[in-house]
Amino acid sequence: MAAKLITFKDVSQDWGTFRLRDVSFTVDEGEYFVILGPTGAGKTLILETIAGFYTPNSGEILLRGRECSDVMPEHRNVGFVYQDYALFPHMTVEENIRFGLEIREIPEQEADKRVESLLEMLNITGLRARYPRNLSGGEQQRVAIARALVIEPDILLLDEPLSALDTRTREALREELKRIHRAQGTTTVHVTHDQTEALLLADRVAVIIDGEMAQIGSPQEVFNTPSSVMVADFLGVDNVIKGNIVENVEGVARVEFNGYRLYATSALGSGEVYAFLRPENIILSKAPIETSARNVLKSTVENVTQLGSIYQIHLNTGLSAVVTHQSVEELELKPGTEIYASFKATAVHLIKH
Amino acid sequence: MSITRRRYPLSIIFSVIGSVLLLFTVFTLLNMVARQVLFDFGGLIDAATDSFVLESIGLTLYASLLSTIFTVLFGTPLAYVLARHDFSGKSLIEAVIDVPVIIPHSVAGIALYVLLMSRSPLGSVFAGIGIVFEDHLAGIVAAMAFVSSSLYINAARDGFQSVDPRLERVARTLGANQWEAFSRVTMPLAVKSLLSGAILSWARGISEFGAVVMIAFYPMIAPVLIYYRFTTMGLKGSQPIAVMLIIICLTVFLLLRLYSERWRRN
Numbered sequence: 001m002a003a004k005l006i007t008f009k010d011v012s013q014d015w016g017t018f019r020l021r022d023v024s025f026t027v028d029e030g031e032y033f034v035i036l037g038p039t040g041a042g043k044t045l046i047l048e049t050i051a052g053f054y055t056p057n058s059g060e061i062l063l064r065g066r067e068c069s070d071v072m073p074e075h076r077n078v079g080f081v082y083q084d085y086a087l088f089p090h091m092t093v094e095e096n097i098r099f100g101l102e103i104r105e106i107p108e109q110e111a112d113k114r115v116e117s118l119l120e121m122l123n124i125t126g127l128r129a130r131y132p133r134n135l136s137g138g139e140q141q142r143v144a145i146a147r148a149l150v151i152e153p154d155i156l157l158l159d160e161p162l163s164a165l166d167t168r169t170r171e172a173l174r175e176e177l178k179r180i181h182r183a184q185g186t187t188t189v190h191v192t193h194d195q196t197e198a199l200l201l202a203d204r205v206a207v208i209i210d211g212e213m214a215q216i217g218s219p220q221e222v223f224n225t226p227s228s229v230m231v232a233d234f235l236g237v238d239n240v241i242k243g244n245i246v247e248n249v250e251g252v253a254r255v256e257f258n259g260y261r262l263y264a265t266s267a268l269g270s271g272e273v274y275a276f277l278r279p280e281n282i283i284l285s286k287a288p289i290e291t292s293a294r295n296v297l298k299s300t301v302e303n304v305t306q307l308g309s310i311y312q313i314h315l316n317t318g319l320s321a322v323v324t325h326q327s328v329e330e331l332e333l334k335p336g337t338e339i340y341a342s343f344k345a346t347a348v349h350l351i352k353h
Numbered sequence: 354m355s356i357t358r359r360r361y362p363l364s365i366i367f368s369v370i371g372s373v374l375l376l377f378t379v380f381t382l383l384n385m386v387a388r389q390v391l392f393d394f395g396g397l398i399d400a401a402t403d404s405f406v407l408e409s410i411g412l413t414l415y416a417s418l419l420s421t422i423f424t425v426l427f428g429t430p431l432a433y434v435l436a437r438h439d440f441s442g443k444s445l446i447e448a449v450i451d452v453p454v455i456i457p458h459s460v461a462g463i464a465l466y467v468l469l470m471s472r473s474p475l476g477s478v479f480a481g482i483g484i485v486f487e488d489h490l491a492g493i494v495a496a497m498a499f500v501s502s503s504l505y506i507n508a509a510r511d512g513f514q515s516v517d518p519r520l521e522r523v524a525r526t527l528g529a530n531q532w533e534a535f536s537r538v539t540m541p542l543a544v545k546s547l548l549s550g551a552i553l554s555w556a557r558g559i560s561e562f563g564a565v566v567m568i569a570f571y572p573m574i575a576p577v578l579i580y581y582r583f584t585t586m587g588l589k590g591s592q593p594i595a596v597m598l599i600i601i602c603l604t605v606f607l608l609l610r611l612y613s614e615r616w617r618r619n
Contacts, residue, residue, distance in 0.1 A: 048522070051522070051525075051526050052525075053522060053525075072525075072530070073522070073525040073526055074525050074526070074527075074528050074529055074530050076526070078526050079526065079527075080522065080523055080526040082519055082523065086517060086519045086520050086522075086523045088520060088523075088524075088538055089542065090541050090542055099524070099527055099529075099537075100527030100528055103524075103527055103528040103529045103533060103537075104528045147523075147527070148526075148527075151527055151528060157526075
């Protein structure tokens with residue numbers, strides 16, 4: 001088992017506008033850990049606490065198993081990337097990246113080597129002499145990441161790193177973050193309100209709502225089986241299925257998952273994908289029904305959960321549907337019931353993994 | 354192709370009304386300088402070659418420079434604390450900083466005199482280590498610092514406030530201690546504001562009369578000399594010195610402004 005790098009033990013903290021209540025979690029060495037929560041919920045403050053700018057009112061924070069409240073930020077060896085990058089405006093790109101090395105008095109030869117390799121890895125060699133004000137958002141973000149990585153941090157803290165970017169740049173940088181994490185293996189804590197980011201990047205996701213840890217687990221666990229109405233509300237209850245595209249015929253992809261297959265309209269031709277399907281788009285029936293739906297899956301009910309006024313029906317295929325109380329009674333939905341789940345190919349949205 | 358911005362009637366009316374104050378300032382000063390140059394150029398030459406006048410102007414610039422250095426040394430940390438921290442009593446402190454601006458400067462001068470005169474407890478302590486305020490350079494500097502410090506402190510505080518505290522935090526995570534984050538990130542970014550605050554404070558020191566005259570009639574700084582000549586010799590004796598002081602001050606400030614503008618751009 002990997003070593004625990006960060007441990008939050010019943011951490012409570014009151015910042016006036018935002019508070020944490022008895023938050024506990026651990027982040028393992030090398031893990032990509034995403035904290036997911038609504039915008040403006042003080043997720044930045046959690047990262048700043050890890051970085052050492054706040055001491056919790058109660059509870060403990062351990063770094064490598066050691067209580068760390070007396071360790072100054074400059075001795076924690078964390079890399080911090082803010083939402084709007086916070087590059088030093090009076091320094092060039094290269095000076096920004098070099099800052100941490102100069103402060104640490106890293107020998108010049110070693111410093112040069114690290115700076116060059118990061119400039120190259122993030123594809124910003126051509127920008128080295130430019131000032132931040134002359135860079136696009138995406139470029140600034142790359143510089144901020146390079147500046148944080150150059151000190152070879154134990155932990156990389158990313159504060160909504162993609163949310164200020166336009167869609168195309170965001171997708172490109174998301175891939176980049178994944179690539180960097182694979183290459184460097186730096187333990188990463190990434191806070192975001194964006195579920196796609198959490199799903200595509202996280203080894204594990206922690207959902208924090210109203211200052212409380214609402215759920216923690218693998219992205220698929222969290223998205224497919226929200227532990228509470230609160231989490232389901234925030235995530236908007238979605239089916240997220242990991243699968244493989246087997247073929248694509250005229251814009252309809254055949255995806256195999258969990259030993260089942262589904263059809264989805266998509267331009268993707270092959271590879272691993274995540275399939276998104278909103279539970280309300282699944283129609284349950286006792287017998288196969290005559291519809292235009294491309295997908296009809298014979299399933300067995302595994303579980304029935306009440307979510308407020310509606311019921312979530314978990315099926316053995318890994319999918320879940322939502323129905324009213326009336327349907328539960330009419331279809332006699334209970335664990336073991338055999339049922340047909342139908343949905344259109346256009347209701348399934350594929351994202352490349 | 355150049356774009357001409359549309360002008361609206363109200364903007365034109367406001368511009369015309371607004372220019373009255375501007376003209377008031379410019380015309381007042383220009384009028385005096387022009388009268389001196391056109392009607393009594395000889396008097397100006399006399400003043401410019403009068404070593405007593407030159408020494409007085411030199412003393413004024415020097416004393417105000419010392420006052421500014423004093424203010425920068427003690428005002429910078431204060432401004433930083435005010436910019437970065439919230440604490441109870443902060444608005445009281447900020448009000449105290451602004452007090453010298455609103456009290457009559459003759460009152461400030463009397464208060465300083467009472468505090469620092471050799472017969473006073475504090476004055477005798479200073480006298481014991483050889484610092485005398487009454488009719489000495491130290492008194493001039495103290496009076497100038499008293500009336501001009503708020504200009505520097507406020508400018509410096511605004512300057513520090515304009516630097517995103519997250520820049521300091523990033524610097525800290527990169528291994529900088531508090532002092533390094535301050536000196537390598539915050540300071541270089543705020544230095545323009547600090548500099549313009551210092552220039553303002555220096556100018557304010559040079560222009561001070563009321564507070565200085567109460568504690569140090571001698572050695573005569575230029576504003577005191579001008580007043581003295583006005584009461585004993587009338588316009589003919591005082592106006593040339595006033596014109597000289599204006600010309601010297603404007604030249605110095607213009608140069609400093611240009612220099613800091615250029616520096617700002619780089």
